[in-house]
Amino acid sequence: MTYTILIIDDDATSVRSLAEILSQSYKVQVATSGEKGLTIARGTPKPDLILLDVMMPGMDGYEVCGQLKKDEATRHIPVIFVTARDDTEAETKGISLGAVDFLSKPLKSQVALARIRNHLAIKRAQDRVRLLMLSANDGILLIDGDTWRILEANPMIGAMLGVEPVQLVGQKWLDLFPQEEQTLYQRMITSQLASDRTPLPDLQMVTKDGRLLPVDMSVSQTSLAEERLIHAIVRDISERKQSEEKNARVQAARSAVGQLLQAALEPTTLDEFLEEALAAVHSVWWLSLQQRSAIFLLNEESQELVLVKRYPEDAIILCQRVPMGVCLCGQAAARRKTIYKERIDKDHVMIGDLAQTHDHGHYCVPIIFRDHLLGVLNIYTDAGHPYSHEEEGFLVTVANTLAMVLDRRELNDKLVRAKDAADAANQAKSNFLAAMSHDIRAPMNSIIGMGEMLLDAPLDNEYRSYVETINRAGTCLLALINDILDLSKIEAEQLSLEQIDFDLPELITNTADILRFQAVSKGLRLVTQVDSATTQWVCGDPNRLQQILLNLLGNAIKFTSQGEITLTVEGDKEMVRFAVADTGIGIPQDRLHAIFNPFEQVDNSTTRRFGGTGLGLSICAHLVRLMGGSIEVKSILGQGSVFHFAVVLPPADKRHPIVSKTDGVSENLASLTILAVDDAEDNRLLLRAFLKDSGHDLHLMDNGQAAIDMVMQRKFDLILMDIEMPGLDGFQTIERIRLIEKMENRTPVPIIATTAHTMKEQTERLFQVGCTLHLAKPFKKKMLLDSIARAVPVYKKTET
Numbered sequence: 010m011t012y013t014i015l016i017i018d019d020d021a022t023s024v025r026s027l028a029e030i031l032s033q034s035y036k037v038q039v040a041t042s043g044e045k046g047l048t049i050a051r052g053t054p055k056p057d058l059i060l061l062d063v064m065m066p067g068m069d070g071y072e073v074c075g076q077l078k079k080d081e082a083t084r085h086i087p088v089i090f091v092t093a094r095d096d097t098e099a100e101t102k103g104i105s106l107g108a109v110d111f112l113s114k115p116l117k118s119q120v121a122l123a124r125i126r127n128h129l130a131i132k133r134a135q136d137r138v139r140l141l142m143l144s145a146n147d148g149i150l151l152i153d154g155d156t157w158r159i160l161e162a163n164p165m166i167g168a169m170l171g172v173e174p175v176q177l178v179g180q181k182w183l184d185l186f187p188q189e190e191q192t193l194y195q196r197m198i199t200s201q202l203a204s205d206r207t208p209l210p211d212l213q214m215v216t217k218d219g220r221l222l223p224v225d226m227s228v229s230q231t232s233l234a235e236e237r238l239i240h241a242i243v244r245d246i247s248e249r250k251q252s253e254e255k256n257a258r259v260q261a262a263r264s265a266v267g268q269l270l271q272a273a274l275e276p277t278t279l280d281e282f283l284e285e286a287l288a289a290v291h292s293v294w295w296l297s298l299q300q301r302s303a304i305f306l307l308n309e310e311s312q313e314l315v316l317v318k319r320y321p322e323d324a325i326i327l328c329q330r331v332p333m334g335v336c337l338c339g340q341a342a343a344r345r346k347t348i349y350k351e352r353i354d355k356d357h358v359m360i361g362d363l364a365q366t367h368d369h370g371h372y373c374v375p376i377i378f379r380d381h382l383l384g385v386l387n388i389y390t391d392a393g394h395p396y397s398h399e400e401e402g403f404l405v406t407v408a409n410t411l412a413m414v415l416d417r418r419e420l421n422d423k424l425v426r427a428k429d430a431a432d433a434a435n436q437a438k439s440n441f442l443a444a445m446s447h448d449i450r451a452p453m454n455s456i457i458g459m460g461e462m463l464l465d466a467p468l469d470n471e472y473r474s475y476v477e478t479i480n481r482a483g484t485c486l487l488a489l490i491n492d493i494l495d496l497s498k499i500e501a502e503q504l505s506l507e508q509i510d511f512d513l514p515e516l517i518t519n520t521a522d523i524l525r526f527q528a529v530s531k532g533l534r535l536v537t538q539v540d541s542a543t544t545q546w547v548c549g550d551p552n553r554l555q556q557i558l559l560n561l562l563g564n565a566i567k568f569t570s571q572g573e574i575t576l577t578v579e580g581d582k583e584m585v586r587f588a589v590a591d592t593g594i595g596i597p598q599d600r601l602h603a604i605f606n607p608f609e610q611v612d613n614s615t616t617r618r619f620g621g622t623g624l625g626l627s628i629c630a631h632l633v634r635l636m637g638g639s640i641e642v643k644s645i646l647g648q649g650s651v652f653h654f655a656v657v658l659p660p661a662d663k664r665h666p667i668v669s670k671t672d673g674v675s676e677n678l679a680s681l682t683i684l685a686v687d688d689a690e691d692n693r694l695l696l697r698a699f700l701k702d703s704g705h706d707l708h709l710m711d712n713g714q715a716a717i718d719m720v721m722q723r724k725f726d727l728i729l730m731d732i733e734m735p736g737l738d739g740f741q742t743i744e745r746i747r748l749i750e751k752m753e754n755r756t757p758v759p760i761i762a763t764t765a766h767t768m769k770e771q772t773e774r775l776f777q778v779g780c781t782l783h784l785a786k787p788f789k790k791k792m793l794l795d796s797i798a799r800a801v802p803v804y805k806k807t808e809t
């Protein structure tokens with residue numbers, strides 16, 4: 010590498026001799042005046058060293074040197090003064106101006122060359138360091154460790170702060186930081202330098218135009234020839250800070266929307282939800298909005314926006330109802346676009362009393378779900394607040410989320426309304442069925458009861474067969490009504506099961522006995538097999554279990570013309586499995602599933618050929634499900650069917666007799682004094698007929714008040730109480746009787762409610778008012794006698 014040396018000298022002879030010495034080792038440039046020399050030095054490529062004459066006409070060497078050292082571009086070029094003057098004062102001045110050396114004329118060429126070589130070597134080393142400083146991507150400061158003044162600054166720190174690096178040289182380091190932070194920073198830097206290993210936190214520097222620049226700074230300390238030096242490496246982190254802030258903003262916006270969605274999942278009212286929504290908007294730290302907002306929802310009929318929520322509760326919101334297209338909200342709604350106004354202007358028409366209104370701005374964001382306008386979100390800003398794309402973006406997201414949730418809520422409300430309507434319709438149906446079944450059951454009571462009484466009378470065979478037909482038809486009709494009522498109870502979720510202990514094998518035997526005659530008369534065998542491992546005493550609802558079994562066995566008998574019907578029972582600890590198998594007509598595969606639906610039969614001819622309504626299996630399936638089990642059927646056409654079902658029947662805790670155990674007890678009763686109350690003459694007649702031969706002393710009353718009067722006058726062993734009566738009904742009458750008993754300190758008399766009502770609420774209410782037993786109409790003579798036996802206290806029964 011060849012160095013270039015610039016000679017600035019007006020003396021041609023001197024220049025020549027110098028050039029002669031130097032040109033053997035270096036490239037030589039010559040300038041004959043200070044001005045020319047400066048021009049060459051400032052141009053490119055730059056000389057590596059300047060030999061500068063002191064005495065020159067025009068600009069002298071000192072001035073040239075001063076200029077060179079002032080200029081960032083040239084201050085690094087070493088300057089050696091060459092002069093004939095040999096005085097200490099001149100030398101000192103030159104050195105103080107920044108020159109590195111002084112050569113006296115006439116030059117001793119070897120000495121001069123050696124010193125020039127030395128300075129070039131030093132410059133080269135300095136250049137390398139300078140290059141490092143120049144090319145560094147970080148700002149580098151070299152600071153005096155005692156005064157904390159800047160000694161060196163690289164171009165990067167200058168670029169960061171918007172100044173020339175030379176301008177920084179000599180400045181107080183701390184002045185680069187914000188005034189209010191300087192003391193704190195000084196403390197932190199000092200402790201860092203005293204070998205505190207924790208890095209400095211992110212700092213801020215002040216740029217030339219007063220901006221705050223976030224920086225990451227590391228500092229360390231060295232000593233150089235007893236001089237304490239601090240170097241600081243400074244990195245501009247504004248991009249990182251920006252992206253961090255951006256992330257934090259996005260995060261805040263997301264969490265507000267998340268809060269909104271969370272609120273949507275809570276079982277809140279619309280009002281609470283909207284309040285949460287507005288609170289979520291205002292929780293976002295970077296929105297520079299007023300803490301005031303409102304939500305308007307569209308009234309489809311009047312095409313007006315109606316204020317439904319303000320935030321906070323006491324915020325002054327000037328409009329309550331805004332027609333579409335009017336004022337800002339109306340315009341945002343009509344145009345389906347966000348409107349931003351930074352202050353009140355002519356578009357802002359619904360401001361009411363201007364005197365009360367502080368100037369303000371608005372974001373009005375339409376709330377739209379799938380093209381369907383639902384309302385407007387209105388946020389207040391300070392007057393003159395500049396529009397922000399980011400703010401609008403966030404508010405639109407909020408409005409869209411609101412729209413989605415509001416739409417979902419509307420849909421839910423519709424569903425709830427539809428369900429309520431369906432429930433009401435279902436309730437009406439249940440009520441109708443209850444009323445209808447009551448109205449049919451009451452006369453059925455007379456028909457079946459009287460028929461039964463007639464059969465006890467001496468009739469010739471022809472009349473007997475007529476009466477039997479009446480009874481059969483009546484029983485059939487009653488079964489149908491019971492089925493319909495059961496189904497409606499199941500549908501209205503009105504059906505509840507009893508939990509009582511009963512003897513399972515006995516129930517099976519009783520059930521088979523009921524149908525045995527029917528089977529035998531068709532030439533069929535009816536077999537029951539109870540596995541010996543089956544628990545005898547179980548806890549459940551024996552009546553409903555019997556209903557299922559009667560249904561399945563009844564069907565099996567009905568659809569079988571020859572062969573046998575088998576009922577098998579086997580159980581483990583909790584579940585008992587039943588199977589009813591027949592050798593009948595079977596069921597086609599594609600109908601196996603359908604027959605469990607209400608009113609479904611295998612085909613249209615079933616009713617005609619076999620009778621029935623198609624309700625039985627549907628009720629069975631429901632009952633089995635209520636008992637925690639399931640039912641299924643397997644069948645081969647022409648060979649027979651097997652119905653399997655399993656129900657939960659846990660072993661009973663205590664053994665005590667079930668209802669059927671009282672059968673026959675009635676015969677052993679002592680004579681009782683019975684008061685029977687019924688407004689229907691037919692029923693009173695029937696009661697008299699049923700109890701005619703029982704030996705009981707019967708007193709009949711046709712209304713509640715008369716019954717109460719009787720109870721006040723004398724004691725009864727039992728009361729039979731009709732419920733639906735004009736005047737005081739059964740409920741009221743029972744209540745009053747119980748009250749009289751309490752006041753007079755009497756032992757409560759057993760009361761049997763005889764009613765055609767079987768709905769759950771009715772029966773529950775009966776027991777609430779104090780009835781002892783419930784006997785559903787229509788009832789047969791034996792049922793009445795058995796109920797009486799069950800109701801009267803034990804001491805009344807005769808010893809047997």
Ligand code: ADP
Nearest residue numbers: 564565568595604610611621622623624625626
């Ligand atoms: P119903 O017997 O009153 O018609 P069910 O619901 O008890 O009503 O039965 C529905 C239908 O299922 C019957 O009509 C009949 O077609 C068919 N079914 C039920 N049990 C049997 C059986 N054991 N064998 C053949 N078909 C049967």
